[in-house]
Every structure is written in C-alpha cells, then in structure tokens.
Amino acid sequence: MSRNKGMFISIEGGEGTGKTTQIGMLAESLRKQGHDVVTTREPGGTPEAEKIRELLVHRNGGDWTPMAEILLFFAARQMHVTQLIMPALTAGKIVISDRFTDSTRVYQSYGHGVEPDIIESFVHLALGGFEPDMTFILDIAVDKGLARAGRRQNETDIKEDRFEKIGMAFHEKLRQGFFAIAERFPERCVMIDADRTINEIANEMQMIALRRLQNV
C-alpha cells in the first residue's frame, strides 16, 4: 500500500495516559489551522472492525488464544486501513488513530510474550508494511495512569492488593514495551511526558505535529 498525500498519526500509551483526551484536542487544533482531520480508534474504526472490537474488548467476547487474538486485531486493522485510513489519506486528510500496531506489539509481544517477528509478519502480510507517519507515545508512571483511569484497587483488601500487584507488573511491562518501541522506531515515534496538565501536553503535541506537517 502506498500513498503520497495526507498524514497518519497514531496516539499510543498505557491506560489513563490521556490518549482519548489528547486526540480530541489535537484534532481540534489542527482543524483550526485549516487541516481536514479524521479521528478514529483501534480496535475498530469501521463497521466491520467495530464488530471485531466487540470480540476483543468485551468481557464475554471470547477466550482467544494469543495467536487468534493477533489475527483478530489484524483482521480489524486490515479493514480499518483499506476502508477508512487509506482513502482519507489519499484525499489529503490527516488521520489520527487512538492506538494502532504499536499497541499490538506492546500488549501481545512485550506483555504476553508472542514472538515479535510474528507480529511483523502480519504487518507485512495484512498491511503491506503500512505504518503511521508519526506516533505520539504518552508516558506516565503506571500507578498515576491507572489512578487516572479509575482502576486503582482498594489497598485495604489483601486479595485486591495482590491482584493490583499482578496488574501493576503487567502494566509496567507495557510501559517498558512502549519505551522499546520508541527506541526501535526513532524517526516515527515521539515520547510525550503525560504527567503534566492537559493543556501543556496538548500544546507540545500540536507544536510537534505542525512542525512535521510543514516538512511533509
């Protein structure tokens, strides 16, 4: 898949880092600068991909093996890219997605231990190697992010405390995974310190995105 117009931006990061908050602010600020902006999300973004989202994110969506889960993510992503993202880019629009392939790399590989090459094979097979033009990775300490997301467990309950620790260790792996992604794809990825006010973060992201747009 190739193209020569538009710009595809993904927003990545753990739970409660502010992805959904910032995507709206970035879209609004770029629109004010006269850009045509489409916002979307993963898994999902198109009617069929949203059906697959149900299977992946709902508690009763299914008990998938890690491989089946990856296939579902890429089935959704393939339709998302061909039916929504590429047509919008070809029309010269800016597309901003709340999560993209880096989330699969981080959750399925750094989190659940799937061989990284397997994921790269699917990027190649399903997407023809398609990647965002730029990726913002929002970063904040795991406990702060989870607190923001309203996921902090009750510290007085021993069982819940144990669960929280397991959860925290997994989320810490994800955070390290995002650091590794930023190192692996330095030209595409920009780490953003998300432990600041919403406006401070939005201003920095807007500035960086506008600078990139001038250089396209």
Ligand SMILES: Nc1ncnc2c1ncn2[C@@H]1O[C@H](COP(=O)(O)OP(=O)(O)O)[C@@H](O)[C@H]1O
């Ligand atoms: N910079 C920030 N400072 C404080 N609270 C924030 C900040 N960014 C987002 N929030 C709040 O934290 C919660 C999670 O933000 P959200 O954008 O939904 O994160 P994500 O989509 O990454 O999980 C929301 O209630 C949001 O209003």
Ligand SMILES: [Mg+2]
């Ligand atoms: Mg969100």
